[in-house]
Amino acid sequence: MDLITLHGIEKTYQMGDISVPVLKGISLAIRQGELIALTGSSGSGKSTLMNILGCLDRPTAGEYWLDGQETSKLSSDERALLRNRKLGFVFQSFNLLARTSAIENVAMPLAYSAESLSEREARGRAAEMLGRVGLADRLGHLPSQLSGGQQQRVAIARALINHPPVLFADEPTGNLDSRTSEEVLQMFEQLNSEDGITIIMVTHDPKVAGHAKRVIRIEDGLIQGDGAVADSSPETPGGAA
Numbered sequence: 696m697d698l699i700t701l702h703g704i705e706k707t708y709q710m711g712d713i714s715v716p717v718l719k720g721i722s723l724a725i726r727q728g729e730l731i732a733l734t735g736s737s738g739s740g741k742s743t744l745m746n747i748l749g750c751l752d753r754p755t756a757g758e759y760w761l762d763g764q765e766t767s768k769l770s771s772d773e774r775a776l777l778r779n780r781k782l783g784f785v786f787q788s789f790n791l792l793a794r795t796s797a798i799e800n801v802a803m804p805l806a807y808s809a810e811s812l813s814e815r816e817a818r819g820r821a822a823e824m825l826g827r828v829g830l831a832d833r834l835g836h837l838p839s840q841l842s843g844g845q846q847q848r849v850a851i852a853r854a855l856i857n858h859p860p861v862l863f864a865d866e867p868t869g870n871l872d873s874r875t876s877e878e879v880l881q882m883f884e885q886l887n888s889e890d891g892i893t894i895i896m897v898t899h900d901p902k903v904a905g906h907a908k909r910v911i912r913i914e915d916g917l918i919q920g921d922g923a924v925a926d927s928s929p930e931t932p933g934g935a936a
């Protein structure tokens with residue numbers, strides 16, 4: 696079964712009397728365990744589509760099935776619940792709480808999850824997740840005491856703390872230099888291959904898209920390309936989907 700199915704998704708923004716059509720009929724299916732780059736030029740509608748996929752916004756028309764549930768008509772409270780249970784988010788600007796340690800940033804979403812964990816269990820789980828992203832020795836550091844790449848890894852650990860099946864990342868390396876970007880992208884590849892997490896990255900950077908197994912290209916609100924990526928790294932044959 697597909698994890699995500701879109702049927703004829705449209706999004707039109709209303710600016711006073713003017714309708715601004717942004718998504719013009721997007722249909723696609725995504726299976727569990729895919730590593731996808733959603734690309735396209737600036738203004739093509741990537742973030743708008745990502746906001747709908749992430750249940751942050753509703754489409755104007757069309758159906759969005761997520762893990763067997765049709766979501767396009769859910770209330771904002773119902774969407775919030777779904778986001779908390781099924782979706783993780785990573786943003787270009789990391790969005791960490793500044794005066795809060797790495798471990799507390801990562802533990803934060805546990806307070807809103809269905810399970811009620813003790814303080815100690817929550818810290819234990821957050822520490823484990825930080826270990827998973829290579830930051831076992833940075834638990835008490837504040838964001839300002841971490842490099843950009845380390846901050847983004849804290850954000851990834853926080854996004855995954857409730858074990859969502861899907862991770863969305865909107866321009867996740869937009870604020871990172873190329874070496875640190877590589878490090879974060881390798882983290883995504885590892886989480887995808889080892890834990891089977893479905894990852895959807897939004898990017899306008901072909902180098903970032905090169906780390907995906909499938910690239911979906913959107914232009915002017917429509918899908919203009921969708922296909923598996925040939926593995927370009929000569930030393931790792933057989934990596935393509």
Ligand SMILES: Nc1ncnc2c1ncn2[C@@H]1O[C@H](COP(=O)(O)OP(=O)(O)O)[C@@H](O)[C@H]1O
Nearest residue numbers: 708715717735736737738739740741742743744
């Ligand atoms: N809230 C909004 N209200 C009106 N127009 C919007 C809104 N959000 C985005 N748009 C318009 O939709 C188009 C696509 O934007 P966006 O999805 O952010 O593109 P991308 O992420 O690919 O750069 C742009 O022309 C933008 O001006």
Ligand SMILES: [Mg+2]
Nearest residue numbers: 738741742743
């Ligand atoms: Mg965008």
